[in-house]
Amino acid sequence: MEFRYLPMTETDKKEMLQTIGVSSTDELFSDIPSSVRFQGELNLKKPANEYELKKELTEMANKNASLRQYTSFLGAGVYDHFIPSVVDHVISRSEFYTAYTPYQPEISQGELQAIFEFQTMISELTGMPVANSSMYDGGTSLAEAVNLSAAQTRRKKVLVSQAVHPESRAVIETYARGQNVEIVEIGLKNGLTDLEHLEQELDDTIAGVVIQYPNFFGQIEPLHKVEELIKQQKKTMFIVSSNPLALGYLTPPGEFGADIVVGDTQVFGIAGQFGGPHCGYFATTEKLMRKVPGRLVGQTKDEDGVRGFVLTLQAREQHIRRDKATSNICSNQALNALASSVAMSSIGKHGLRKMATLNMQKARYAIAQCNAAGLEVVYENSSFNEFVVKFSESVPAINDKLFEKGIIGGYDLERHYPELTGHMLIAVTEIRTKEEIDTFVKELGDING
Structure with a gap:
């Protein structure tokens, strides 16, 4: 649907000025001293009619690199996955597209049920009850988890693995600064969290431990070993940031004793764009349900015994009580949560597992092809759909050459890890074909010499 911009006519302008009792625009702004008023002409293009404007904007838009024309092997938190066409049809319906917070359950049952179904599917994926x-997004969700662990344990130090997404770590630092929480980073060992370093830092002053699963390098962290270390410290909370698609195949964090599981559902029904939109999720134990940031929707029955849905356990007011608030989050991403719910529902339980399996299989094939082409795959641990390859040339230079071939290359790890010069993080999803992978590896081999 397109909406036309209807410009103000001179008659409209005169009527408005007369209504407020002034004769001209200059008189309207007469209270502003002439010394600070701009007297010249703005450096703007000449006005254009609708046809000319649409043509110009289309030409500008066509300069963007679209995933419709380019094959992408870029991941690092935003992925190119299959999105069922039903997603856009559902979220474009006016009752969802324009909905705000469903405070009035009697007129918001559709929105409330959609949110309830999202909560249910996240609980099933993560193995968490709430x-x-x-x-x-995933970053702010993780930062909220860190602050919750500090408030719950009344401790002011949190251990965060350097294998957690660098941008998420930056958000954690920002949130923690306001709560005077100290963040201690745990180093890396062969692409995984250094468990020896973690064990050295763990003591009775630690509020929580943050691990990403799979981690930023695509490697699958041994959560059972992390759990064993954390269990030795009473009260210390186990926080896991997880790609929900990977949980369609991997053992959910809830089965490893996680206290809080967070992540981003961009992988389900949300297209990758310039920084968003995203949709974070936050799952936890029943013990913490009243400390959860954001909103909870509960299932109930009305006086006639008919199934219904309401906002429950929390009121918005508890989030605006300054230093006594559980969180500063007063909103959510209901439309994007709906998109993820529709995507997960249409793909189905068995389809989701198949989708996760395809990601792993195609990534394994790409790794095998890279090895066969003489490229250096850095880590040999278990991984999901991302892996790291080391090159003799800089990653930005390689990506420029790939772009000329219609390929969006991987992520330059040197941006956040200075010691990883020439290391590219490559993502392979279920929609990448054998031909696309073969072409990508061949181009990488040719560039690398």
Whole structure:
């Protein structure tokens, strides 16, 4: 649907000025001293009619690199996955597209049920009994988990693995600064969290431990070993940031004793774009359900015994009580949560497992092809759909050459890990074909010499 911009006519302008009792625009702004008023002409293009404007904007838009024309092997938190066409059809319906917070359950049953279904699916994927109605994105969701662990344990130090997404770690640092929480980073060993370093830092002053699963390098962290270390310290909370698609195949964090599981559902029904939109999720134990940031939707029955849904356990007011608030989150990503719910529902339980399996299989094939081409795959641990390859040339230079071939290359790890010069993080999803992978590896081999 397109909406036309209807410009103000001179008659409209005169009527408005007369209504407020002034004769001209200059008189309207007469209270502003002439010394600070701009007297010249703005450096703007000449006005264009609708046809000319649409043509110009289309030409500008066509300069963007679209995933419709380019084959992408870029991941690092935003992925190119299959999105069922039903997703856009559902979220474009006006009752969802324009909905705000469903405070009035009697007129918001559709929205409330959609959120409830999202919570249910997140609980099933993570193995956790409680999930909220969504968060802004995975990074803020993880930062909220860190602050919750500090408030719950009354401790002011949190251990965060350097294998956690660097941008998420930056958000954690920002949130923690306001709560005077100290963040201690745990180093890496062969692409995984250094468990020896973790054990050295663990003591009775630690509020929580943050691990990503799979981690930023695509490697699958041994959560059972991390759990054993954390269990030795009473009260210390186990926080896991997880790609929900990977949980369609991997053992869920809830089975490893996680206290809080967070992540981003961009992998389900949300297209990759310039920084968003995203949809964070937040799942936890029943013990913490009243401390969960954001909103919770509960299932109930009305006086006639008919199934219904309401906001439950929390009121918005508890999030605006300054230093006594459980969180500063007063909203959610209901539309994007709906997109993820529709995607998960249409793909189905068995389809989701198959989708996760395809990601792993195709990534394994790409790794085998890279090895066969003489490229250096750095880590040999278990991984999901991302892996790291080391090159003699800089990654930005390689990506420029790949782009000329219609390929969006992987992520330059040197941006956040200075010691990883020439290391590229490559993502392979279920929609990459054998031909696309073969072409990508061949181009990498030719560039690498």
